Amino acid sequence: MxxxxxxxxxxxxxxxYQTCARCGHVLIDLTGSTPMVVEGQDPVIPVWPTGERVATIGNATYVVPTGRQLGAxxxxxxxxx
Ligand SMILES: [Zn+2]
Structure with a gap:
């Protein structure tokens, strides 16, 4: 795989909500869910930095560092x- x-x-x-700029794959979809927020704090929704290369395999997701060649x-x- x-x-x-x-x-x-x-x-x-x-x-x-965040999708791939190239193919439209949904990277983040929290619509319909309620992120947990510590009382008294503003909610911080983690998103991928725009333009970052984000690799997905199964349910795992990780960032491909800038400049690194893709592996086999x-x-x-x-x-x-
Ligand atoms: Zn894509």
């Missing part, structure tokens, strides 16, 4: 036509 490398698009809906077990996603 190869990891698919996506490119994070800008977060939408205040960070509740990583492939770029294909742009949606």
């Amino acid at each position: 190869k990891a698919t490398v996506h490119v994070a698009g800008p977060p939408e809906l205040g960070g509740y 077990d990583e492939i770029e996603c294909r742009a949606a036509s």
Whole structure:
């Protein structure tokens, strides 16, 4: 199984939704859920930095550092036509 490398698009809906800028794959979808917020603090929704290469394999997701070549077990996603 190869990891698919996506490119994070800008977060939408205040960070509740984020897709790949290239193929549209949903990277984050928290719509319909309620993030846990510590009482007295503003909610901080973690998002992928826009333009970051984000690899997904199964349910795991990780960042491919800038400048690193993709490994043999990583492939770029294909742009949606
Ligand atoms: Zn993609």
